[in-house]
Amino acid sequence: MTAHSFADRIAALDGPGGRLCVGIDPHPGILSDWGLPDTAEGATTLAQTVVHAAVAAGVTLVKPQIAFFERHGVGGMSALAQVIGQARSSGLIVIADAKRGDVGSTVAAYADAWLGVGSDFESDAMTAVAYQGVGSVEPLCEAALSAGKGLFVLVNTSNPDGWDIQQALVASGTTLAQHVFDGLVARQGASGLDGWMGCVVGATLQPQERAVQFPDPMPLWVLAPGFGYQGAQLSQLTTLFGGVSEKVIPTVSRSVCQDGPDGVVPAIVSHLRELQE
Amino acid sequence: MTAHSFADRIAALDGPGGRLCVGIDPHPGILSDWGLPDTAEGATTLAQTVVHAAVAAGVTLVKPQIAFFERHGVGGMSALAQVIGQARSSGLIVIADAKRGDVGSTVAAYADAWLGVGSDFESDAMTAVAYQGVGSVEPLCEAALSAGKGLFVLVNTSNPDGWDIQQALVASGTTLAQHVFDGLVARQGASGLDGWMGCVVGATLQPQERAVQFPDPMPLWVLAPGFGYQGAQLSQLTTLFGGVSEKVIPTVSRSVCQDGPDGVVPAIVSHLRELQE
Numbered sequence: 039m040t041a042h043s044f045a046d047r048i049a050a051l052d053g054p055g056g057r058l059c060v061g062i063d064p065h066p067g068i069l070s071d072w073g074l075p076d077t078a079e080g081a082t083t084l085a086q087t088v089v090h091a092a093v094a095a096g097v098t099l100v101k102p103q104i105a106f107f108e109r110h111g112v113g114g115m116s117a118l119a120q121v122i123g124q125a126r127s128s129g130l131i132v133i134a135d136a137k138r139g140d141v142g143s144t145v146a147a148y149a150d151a152w153l154g155v156g157s158d159f160e161s162d163a164m165t166a167v168a169y170q171g172v173g174s175v176e177p178l179c180e181a182a183l184s185a186g187k188g189l190f191v192l193v194n195t196s197n198p199d200g201w202d203i204q205q206a207l208v209a210s211g212t213t214l215a216q217h218v219f220d221g222l223v224a225r226q227g228a229s230g231l232d233g234w235m236g237c238v239v240g241a242t243l244q245p246q247e248r249a250v251q252f253p254d255p256m257p258l259w260v261l262a263p264g265f266g267y268q269g270a271q272l273s274q275l276t277t278l279f280g281g282v283s284e285k286v287i288p289t290v291s292r293s294v295c296q297d298g299p300d301g302v303v304p305a306i307v308s309h310l311r312e313l314q315e
Numbered sequence: 316m317t318a319h320s321f322a323d324r325i326a327a328l329d330g331p332g333g334r335l336c337v338g339i340d341p342h343p344g345i346l347s348d349w350g351l352p353d354t355a356e357g358a359t360t361l362a363q364t365v366v367h368a369a370v371a372a373g374v375t376l377v378k379p380q381i382a383f384f385e386r387h388g389v390g391g392m393s394a395l396a397q398v399i400g401q402a403r404s405s406g407l408i409v410i411a412d413a414k415r416g417d418v419g420s421t422v423a424a425y426a427d428a429w430l431g432v433g434s435d436f437e438s439d440a441m442t443a444v445a446y447q448g449v450g451s452v453e454p455l456c457e458a459a460l461s462a463g464k465g466l467f468v469l470v471n472t473s474n475p476d477g478w479d480i481q482q483a484l485v486a487s488g489t490t491l492a493q494h495v496f497d498g499l500v501a502r503q504g505a506s507g508l509d510g511w512m513g514c515v516v517g518a519t520l521q522p523q524e525r526a527v528q529f530p531d532p533m534p535l536w537v538l539a540p541g542f543g544y545q546g547a548q549l550s551q552l553t554t555l556f557g558g559v560s561e562k563v564i565p566t567v568s569r570s571v572c573q574d575g576p577d578g579v580v581p582a583i584v585s586h587l588r589e590l591q592e
Contacts, residue, residue, distance in 0.1 A: 168446070199418070214491070
């Protein structure tokens with residue numbers, strides 16, 4: 039890990055407010071609401087507005103949703119590179135929501151793209167998916183460890199469609215979500231370093247709906263999308279996550295954009311207040 | 316579906332030889348073997364060589380591995396757009412091996428990127444992953460149907476690491492791989508159109524190792540990576556897949572590049588001969 043690794047920087051953030059993560063989602067519906075063209079340029083304008091607002095509101099974590107840039111082709115990926123660079127230059131910690139997954143040298147190539155030092159898309163952390171096995175994320179772990187980056191792997195998502203899969207039972211009798219979670223805990227443990235690995239668990243899941251049980255103490259960060267627009271209340275964070283709350287990274291995305299460009303800072307400030315309730 | 320849809324075009328290909336799919340994998344090790352720089356320019360040179368060789372050898376299907384372009388950043392994605400365009404202009408059918416997955420408007424954005432008519436990365440089909448539920452691929456299905464494209468979803472991969480997950484049992488008692496497969500069959504059935512949906516099943520899996528049973532008649536295409544470099548023999552296609560062989564798209568990637576730029580056409584021709592054994 040480097041001196042200013044993702045693990046060090048996120049550990050230094052103060053409480054759930056300090057860890058509020060603002061999504062950068064240039065969704066076509068929001069571009070339209072804002073009167074922006076549905077182009078790479080429109081996406082750039084929206085993304086830069088969110089980055090500036092995050093800085094102004096005192097937020098440190100941002101999460102660009104890669105799909106909303108990729109849909110604009112080469113120009114969209116160029117916009118993404120620019121936005122990631124500006125965000126990191128502004129002192130923000132960037133979690134690339136890429137949900138990449140593959141095996142062997144292919145997933146290592148995704149690690150180069152998102153966690154590689156000097157890459158156009160170099161971020162501080164990325165999201166990944168492990169349909170091809172928990173071991174398939176190993177090259178991402180190696181890349182994260184060598185470059186001081188973070189890694190968040192999908193475990194239990196909030197869309198009911200996903201439950202059939204995530205609640206399936208593996209050979210040991212645990213759920214698939216638990217199997218992936220335990221595999222991530224084991225990998226972080228084997229690394230001898232804490233604080234660089236996380237899981238993605240939807241915030242709109244009630245505790246009794248979850249296919250994963252969190253140990254105490256909780257070894258992983260929990261990236262929790264679903265607050266705001268999707269319905270989970272930030273003021274309910276402790277109710278939803280109990281003792282694990284201190285490891286939760288609550289994430290808001292579309293709700294910060296719903297009142298136009300001038301409404302982003304007030305929306306973030308309002309979300310920060312909800313976390314203090 | 317459009318008049319010259321993916322479904323129509325792939326159905327018109329003759330036998331497993333006609334469906335041989337050549338991977339476009341500018342792997343850093345191959346770039347090095349070929350004396351090419353590990354850059355977007357090197358990746359472009361390799362990719363164009365493979366495209367020309369595929370045309371020269373009479374192959375119709377190519378499968379660029381997106382990760383090996385993405386790792387070169389914006390320049391890599393620009394190279395990819397150029398390569399996809401050249402391949403399609405040359406009459407090739409392009410399956411973008413992107414393994415994208417997400418939910419709702421986000422996965423719809425990936426559909427825009429890879430299946431959208433006029434997109435920089437517009438391909439004829441793409442690969443996807445359904446960790447977030449079989450229903451999560453619905454926007455990809457809709458995009459494929461409306462634009463005459465194809466969709467291949469990961470079902471049962473050949474890396475043993477993936478088996479814990481793919482052999483997990485869902486609530487109905489079937490394996491996860493079978494659950495995903497059956498969901499894909501149901502979605503194609505509900506569309507009233509055949510030939511646009513496929514599954515990804517590793518060729519190195521022996522039939523008894525598979526977590527999925529194929530029905531007869533087989534309604535889906537089977538994109539089967541693992542031939543050549545990874546060890547499965549094309550001459551064993553019928554042994555491996557039995558009556559399903561007529562729906563298999565055998566895929567070779569690194570093996571076509573192992574004898575340098577001048578060896579690509581001979582390697583493809585040799586693979587075509589193996590399929591006729």
